[in-house]
Amino acid sequence: MAQLYDRVALIGLGLIAGSMFHAIKRAGLAGEVVGYARSAETRDVAREIGLCDRVVDSAAEAVEGADLVMLCVPVGAMGAVAAEVAPALKQGALVSDVGSTKVAVIEAVAPHLPEGVHFIPAHPLAGTEQSGPRSGFAELFDNLWCLFTPLEGTDPDVLARYKSLWNGMGANVDEMDAPHHDLVLAVTSHTPHLIAYTMVGVADDLQRVTDSEVVKYSAAGFRDFTRIAASDPTMWRDVFLSNKEATLEILGRFTEELFALQRAIRTGDGDHLHDYFTRTRAVRRGIIDAGQDTDMPNFGRNAK
Amino acid sequence: MAQLYDRVALIGLGLIAGSMFHAIKRAGLAGEVVGYARSAETRDVAREIGLCDRVVDSAAEAVEGADLVMLCVPVGAMGAVAAEVAPALKQGALVSDVGSTKVAVIEAVAPHLPEGVHFIPAHPLAGTEQSGPRSGFAELFDNLWCLFTPLEGTDPDVLARYKSLWNGMGANVDEMDAPHHDLVLAVTSHTPHLIAYTMVGVADDLQRVTDSEVVKYSAAGFRDFTRIAASDPTMWRDVFLSNKEATLEILGRFTEELFALQRAIRTGDGDHLHDYFTRTRAVRRGIIDAGQDTDMPNFGRNAK
Ligand SMILES: NC(=O)c1ccc[n+]([C@@H]2O[C@H](COP(=O)([O-])OP(=O)(O)OC[C@H]3O[C@@H](n4cnc5c(N)ncnc54)[C@H](OP(=O)(O)O)[C@@H]3O)[C@@H](O)[C@H]2O)c1
Ligand SMILES: NC(=O)c1ccc[n+]([C@@H]2O[C@H](COP(=O)([O-])OP(=O)(O)OC[C@H]3O[C@@H](n4cnc5c(N)ncnc54)[C@H](OP(=O)(O)O)[C@@H]3O)[C@@H](O)[C@H]2O)c1
Missing domain, CATH: 3.40.50.720 (NAD(P)-binding Rossmann-like Domain)
Known part of the structure; x- marks a missing residue:
């Protein structure tokens, strides 16, 4: 060039x-x-x-x-x-x-x-x-x-x-425009990061589940969250403080949906869970088709 | 052998x-x-x-x-x-x-x-x-x-x-023992999966952020969640229905922590955020040292 x-x-x-x-x-x-x-x-x-x-x-x-x-x-x-x-x-x-x-x-x-x-x-x-x-x-x-x-x-x-x-x-x-950017990123980046940080913090806190168990048995899904939650603390502090409104809005939506799923678990509403889990698959497909992620299982971790 | x-x-x-x-x-x-x-x-x-x-x-x-x-x-x-x-x-x-x-x-x-x-x-x-x-x-x-x-x-x-x-x-x-297993897995697997499903569902729902934006701009963090949320719906419905108690317990802890972080964002408490985000890094380090995940950035996605 x-x-x-x-x-x-x-x-x-x-x-x-x-x-x-x-x-x-x-x-x-x-x-x-x-x-x-x-x-x-x-x-x-x-x-x-x-x-x-x-x-x-x-x-x-x-x-x-x-x-x-x-x-x-x-x-x-x-x-x-x-x-x-x-x-x-x-x-x-x-x-x-x-x-x-x-x-x-x-x-x-x-x-x-x-x-x-x-x-x-x-x-x-x-x-x-x-x-x-x-x-x-x-x-x-x-x-x-x-x-x-x-x-x-x-x-x-x-x-x-x-x-x-x-x-x-x-x-x-x-x-x-900048406000739309901040909203889109609250969805595709800021809220996911906050959630990952939270989940890893919760796991780290639990007394009955020792550190070593959380670490040893992390391959069941948790390890993906720990990668995101290993990002730079200063960068992310600044992101949340400077995109307060959009992050709080998306967090509100997230909590609402989470409560609905929690309720479905409590009441044993398997259909609600199954429908929800089916819908989300299509998003992954779209991301792979758009070339924004690898289609290898586990992000290709098992490739040697 | x-x-x-x-x-x-x-x-x-x-x-x-x-x-x-x-x-x-x-x-x-x-x-x-x-x-x-x-x-x-x-x-x-x-x-x-x-x-x-x-x-x-x-x-x-x-x-x-x-x-x-x-x-x-x-x-x-x-x-x-x-x-x-x-x-x-x-x-x-x-x-x-x-x-x-x-x-x-x-x-x-x-x-x-x-x-x-x-x-x-x-x-x-x-x-x-x-x-x-x-x-x-x-x-x-x-x-x-x-x-x-x-x-x-x-x-x-x-x-x-x-x-x-x-x-x-x-x-x-x-x-x-089986109850301890179910609690550990609620932390390292079941709750993370539910959260990932929820986040992807929220993103998919938002009308202002079109599908194509969520997909195009997924590399900012979101795409990791979509991998987990692409898992089999029947398997995961059954997991939540059969590990209700432990999942609900860990979800309660998660929501509590999330609310505390949400409050820190709202009140502009940067120290709380920075401290929280610093602590979680150590968990990642432990997982890599224990050989339970790759130490390559982005799970090695960028390796060609
Ligand atoms: N990492 C990502 O995933 C990502 C993606 C897209 C955009 N961004 C954005 O890109 C920017 C840089 O991120 P990065 O990942 O490259 O960060 P980084 O690797 O942590 O590097 C940050 C740089 O900024 C300097 N710095 C930190 N605090 C400073 C301060 N108060 N005054 C002056 N300089 C300071 C640091 O200097 P020292 O080395 O001397 O401390 C370092 O050179 C951030 O705005 C971030 O939001 C990051
Ligand atoms: N995937 C994981 O990450 C993972 C990890 C550890 C443990 N597990 C556990 O391993 C087990 C299998 O999971 P998987 O990932 O191998 O699932 P999978 O790839 O979806 O395969 C499930 C198998 O079970 C059969 N099946 C489904 N519903 C059935 C029913 N109602 N009655 C009889 N057979 C039925 C399916 O038969 P058809 O093909 O004929 O439909 C299929 O052969 C589950 O209990 C899961 O919780 C999964």
């Missing part, structure tokens, strides 16, 4: 930034990728493993002369980071972020950006349970989706070029 | 029976494996793909002369199947089952078995979201656990030989 940006700055060097770096290099999408992370430790690791062409010691230095500035920090830190880089941004530069919620990030970031700088919020729907500078890899975004929530008046050429970047990194792209 | 049984009968020819057949053959644990399933369709498929050395047309015929009779049907069908085979059982034979709940299966099966026949309930903690005669494979039980809930007075030699069978099929074995 053709080079799309002369210089890209990655602020925050974790899973998403690391994967972006590798994906950008795989396709030759940028001339130079400059990186910065808050801690000296992360910057040292990044230098050691060759994450970024150049790792610098301040956010302002990283964005100097950059055509594209990517904010890749937890959503609760986006505002402060935007304020920090704002004075050093190049005229005409594009600022974007990869935050998992969008309404709150727009509110936090937009006010800091100077005239003559573009802002297009983005969210790649791709991740793993791992984090930090060593966790990224070039294939993370392949065939998955990156959602844009452009503000009114976004320059179509700037948007088109930015879309090409994500396509070049392997992703499909789509647009929606 | 040495041959442990001259003739094994598999009643029900789905995921578990199919995997048992392949695992028995892999290690040469039985002289002959005879199979039977309720529907002519399943028996035809079994014959076509060579599932069992011999597929017969009645349960009574299958158990004739068998040293080990495995009941591999949904837990709600165990009693009727036991009644059906009882008159044809060989003296000294061992009857076992692979049902996901144990108290109810013991109550349903034990009364039908004649004097001189042994009964040892078992439950392999291994499965996939698939079912039917084509879904089994030899590696399913490898390094996972099979739990036995032997009744009082179980013959130690019969038990030892039966344990060797599961070891020979790749599993580790452990013993516990």
Whole structure:
């Protein structure tokens, strides 16, 4: 693919930034990728493993002369980071972020950006349970989706070029408004994560079922939940605090349905259970047909 | 390994029976494996793909002369199947089952078995979201656990030989009493399944989030839930109906914790959320260290 940006700055060097770096290099999408992370430790690791062409010691230095500035920090830190880089941004530069919620990030970031700088919020729907500078890899975004929530008046050429970047990194792209994004993600991501965290917490708490039993016998289903519940605590704290309303709405729906199923169990209403469990199979089929998950049983765990 | 049984009968020819057949053959644990399933369709498929050395047309015929009779049907069908085979059982034979709940299966099966026949309930903690005669494979039980809930007075030699069978099929074995089994499984399997079914049902229901959005954007976490919620509806209906008490107890605990987290979101208590999400990471670590799941990110989905 053709080079799309002369210089890209990655602020925050974790899973998403690391994967972006590798994906950008795989396709030759940028001339130079400059990186910065808050801690000296992360910057040292990044230098050691060759994450970024150049790792610098301040956010302002990283964005100097950059055509594209990517904010890749937890959503609760986006505002402060935007304020920090704002004075050093190049005229005409594009600022974007990869935050998992969008309404709150727009509110936090937009006010800091100077005239003559573009802002297009983005969210790649791709991740793993791992984090930090060593966790990224070039294939993370392949065939998955990156959602844009452009503000009114976004320059179509700037948007088109930015879309090409994500396509070049392997992703499909789509647009929606920020509130709708936050609702969709409350369903497909935020509520499932909260539920998984809760279930693992409950299992961990139970006194009669010792840790070792929960661990030993986890292959009966529970282990899937523990993968999700091993995700970064800071990232997820910020997600829930910044997508309160939609998460609470979907949680309300979830609880309602759960109570109905609980009641069916209590009253022995096998038909209600069977009908419900039949309906949900079709969703899985759709996801596999759409290429959004492997069709191998157990996610291919048993493949040797 | 040495041959442990001259003739094994598999009643029900789905995921578990199919995997048992392949695992028995892999290690040469039985002289002959005879199979039977309720529907002519399943028996035809079994014959076509060579599932069992011999597929017969009645349960009574299958158990004739068998040293080990495995009941591999949904837990709600165990009693009727036991009644059906009882008159044809060989003296000294061992009857076992692979049902996901144990108290109810013991109550349903034990009364039908004649004097001189042994009964040892078992439950392999291994499965996939698939079912039917084509879904089994030899590696399913490898390094996972099979739990036995032997009744009082179980013959130690019969038990030892039966344990060797599961070891020979790749599993580790452990013993516990049936009520404790049902409680442990309510935590590590039954409640997680109910929750996953519920979440997928909620997503499927929402009118503003169309099917296609739920499917397209599933990689943000939701797709893991859909795998679990694609499991067989009949099997799971029977599990919940036959493990009511323990499931309802764990569901109560789950709801309590969920409400506490919901409240933390509503009140903006980030510390509570962060602490909770930190604690659950350790459980994942334990599961990986115990060899009960892959340590590859995303269950190795991204491995090509
Ligand atoms: N992980 C996912 O599944 C996923 C998917 C899509 C989008 N996202 C979003 O992508 C963003 C980054 O996530 P990630 O998974 O890449 O996280 P990560 O691996 O944990 O990396 C986070 C980076 O942000 C830095 N950081 C943390 N707190 C900060 C603060 N208060 N101020 C400045 N920098 C801070 C960290 O610096 P140090 O290393 O120096 O601590 C680290 O470099 C988040 O907004 C998240 O919501 C994540
Ligand atoms: N799947 C798992 O993850 C898992 C794990 C551990 C234990 N188990 C337990 O193992 C047992 C079998 O599960 P599976 O996954 O192997 O199921 P499966 O693949 O759905 O196969 C079930 C078998 O049982 C037969 N069957 C269904 N209803 C019956 C009835 N009312 N009377 C007689 N036979 C009937 C079916 O016959 P047709 O094919 O003719 O319909 C089929 O051969 C269940 O008790 C389950 O709780 C399952």
